[in-house]
Amino acid sequence: MDLQGKELKSFYNTEKFNISFLKNGTYIIRILDSENKVHYQKLIKQ
Numbered sequence: 001m002d003l004q005g006k007e008l009k010s011f012y013n014t015e016k017f018n019i020s021f022l023k024n025g026t027y028i029i030r031i032l033d034s035e036n037k038v039h040y041q042k043l044i045k046q
Contacts, residue, residue: 027042
């Protein structure tokens with residue numbers, strides 16, 4: 001999601017994902033683990 005909270009893309013059951021379509025900037029990644037716990041990680045694309 002972007003910093004305004006808009007979901008940009010979803011990926012399922014993967015350890016790798018392609019972010020080439022994203023513009024440079026700061027994003028928040030929402031991760032749902034195998035125990036259904038939600039984690040958030042900041043991503044800075046340059």
